[in-house]
Amino acid sequence: MVAFCDAEAGAGRSRRAAKHLAKCDTCRDRLQRIRGEKDALSAGAPIAVMDSRRDLAEVLSAIAGWRGLSGAASELRRRLQRQIETYCGAPALLVVQQPGVRAEELLGKTGEILEVFLGPAAAEALSDDVLRGLDWAVPAAEISR
Amino acid sequence: MTRKVNLDGIESAPRWIVMFLGAYSIVHLFVLYLWNAAGQAFSIQGTSDGTSALSVTGMAAVGLWLCLVALRSFPKGAKLRSAWVLMTIAAAAQTAWGVLAQLPGTGLTGQIRMATLIAGGPMRLAVLAAAMLAVLRILRKFGFQSRPSATDWAVSGIAGLFTLCRFGEAAMASLAGKSPGVDNWISLSGLPILCVLLFEAMLLRQSVLRMGNGLIARCWIALVWGILLTGAGELALWVIPHDLQSLPLAMFGTLFRLPIAAAFALVPAYQVAAQRRATHPAGGQPEDLPAGVPALAR
Numbered sequence: 488m489v490a491f492c493d494a495e496a497g498a499g500r501s502r503r504a505a506k507h508l509a510k511c512d513t514c515r516d517r518l519q520r521i522r523g524e525k526d527a528l529s530a531g532a533p534i535a536v537m538d539s540r541r542d543l544a545e546v547l548s549a550i551a552g553w554r555g556l557s558g559a560a561s562e563l564r565r566r567l568q569r570q571i572e573t574y575c576g577a578p579a580l581l582v583v584q585q586p587g588v589r590a591e592e593l594l595g596k597t598g599e600i601l602e603v604f605l606g607p608a609a610a611e612a613l614s615d616d617v618l619r620g621l622d623w624a625v626p627a628a629e630i631s632r
Numbered sequence: 633m634t635r636k637v638n639l640d641g642i643e644s645a646p647r648w649i650v651m652f653l654g655a656y657s658i659v660h661l662f663v664l665y666l667w668n669a670a671g672q673a674f675s676i677q678g679t680s681d682g683t684s685a686l687s688v689t690g691m692a693a694v695g696l697w698l699c700l701v702a703l704r705s706f707p708k709g710a711k712l713r714s715a716w717v718l719m720t721i722a723a724a725a726q727t728a729w730g731v732l733a734q735l736p737g738t739g740l741t742g743q744i745r746m747a748t749l750i751a752g753g754p755m756r757l758a759v760l761a762a763a764m765l766a767v768l769r770i771l772r773k774f775g776f777q778s779r780p781s782a783t784d785w786a787v788s789g790i791a792g793l794f795t796l797c798r799f800g801e802a803a804m805a806s807l808a809g810k811s812p813g814v815d816n817w818i819s820l821s822g823l824p825i826l827c828v829l830l831f832e833a834m835l836l837r838q839s840v841l842r843m844g845n846g847l848i849a850r851c852w853i854a855l856v857w858g859i860l861l862t863g864a865g866e867l868a869l870w871v872i873p874h875d876l877q878s879l880p881l882a883m884f885g886t887l888f889r890l891p892i893a894a895a896f897a898l899v900p901a902y903q904v905a906a907q908r909r910a911t912h913p914a915g916g917q918p919e920d921l922p923a924g925v926p927a928l929a930r
Contacts, residue, residue: 571846572844572846573846573847573909574846574847574848574906574910575843575844575846575848575849576843576844576845576846576849577844577845578841578842578843578844579776579842579843579844579846579849582774582775582776582842582843583774583775600774601910602710603710603711603712603770603774604712604770604848604906605705605848605903605906605907605910606705606706606707606710606712606907607707607710608705608907608911609705609906609907609910609911610910612910612911613910
């Protein structure tokens with residue numbers, strides 16, 4: 488719809504969209520709304536007044552939180568890698584740690600492997616060990632996965 | 633960083649097994665050397681065919697006990713429980729064979745002895761094959777599977793050829809009017825299963841190569857060695873009487889059987905050691921484990 492509105496949908500798709508818009512009220516309304524928003528933005532509609540100091544504090548807090556989480560994630564990843572190396576072996580890292588895998592996914596997969604091969608009690612002890620002293624809050628669903 | 637060598641507790645079972653095997657093999661080879669140096673002047677006593685030496689039976693019993701300890705860690709529903717149940721049954725069959733094969737071969741005791749020979753031979757191999765299949769499935773699930781290499785096919789081919797030779801020999805003997813004997817038939821019936829087991833062992837070896845040299849990988853590589861040594865032992869005990877008739881077969885039998893029993897005992901020993909390491913970590917320092925592929929697996 489946005490592409491049609493910006494005349495970027497191409498001849499064929501634009502023709503089909505125009506044919507559909509001629510008989511569909513809902514889509515016509517949606518198109519009107521998009522056009523209205525576009526016009527408002529182009530005309531430089533007044534932006535809501537912001538409390539810049541409060542917003543800056545919120546942004547800084549979010550960055551700090553992200554940094555802390557990122558540090559915990561890399562520490563968690565490092566600990567998990569050490570566990571995989573100890574219990575499976577270094578080549579197993581290539582299998583378990585796929586590119587782009589998130590720390591919580593690595594935690595789940597490592598936990599699953601260790602539970603299968605060592606039993607639940609040993610896997611639980613290792614999970615406790617890997618999360619000890621780490622400020623890491625993972626959804627329960629992620630851990631049990 | 634290296635970990636202080638600790639020989640206390642059940643987690644040091646692999647070290648004790650390897651140390652015992654090393655000491656026993658050294659003594660065994662020394663006796664053989666003396667016997668040869670003395671011009672084979674004195675006779676060497678060994679276990680008769682179909683029976684097991686005390687050392688082998690003892691090692692099998694240790695393996696059974698460790699299997700039971702490892703099995704306790706896998707409650708109902710655990711994915712590897714079926715594999716460990718089968719491994720425990722195989723260890724029990726081997727121990728029972730070691731004990732009951734000493735019975736005289738007549739009457740009721742003869743029947744019991746025959747049953748244990750079957751249980752400790754082909755049945756045990758079949759149970760191990762089923763256990764290994766379960767392990768292979770789980771390894772495949774986690775992405776540790778890989779295709780067999782030329783070496784794997786070669787080992788399986790040699791095993792197949794050996795089986796054909798043994799069956800051919802037995803058929804020729806039967807045609808010539810010489811019965812190969814019940815013990816020999818039991819041994820023959822286990823050979824096709826051994827072929828399957830060797831192929832599975834090769835697949836397991838490839839999977840473990842993808843895993844590395846961790847504590848879990850060591851457990852399964854010990855199983856691969858146990859099966860490879862079983863195949864090699866069968867082959868050697870068939871070849872030696874043909875070509876080297878002067879050698880004391882009974883001693884060679886024990887020399888082969890003890891490392892086999894030790895390799896099978898190492899499977900639960902490494903498993904228990906890994907579990908203990910997880911539940912009772914000794915200090916915060918990691919063990920100095922070689923990061924690469926195990927040399928034995930290579």
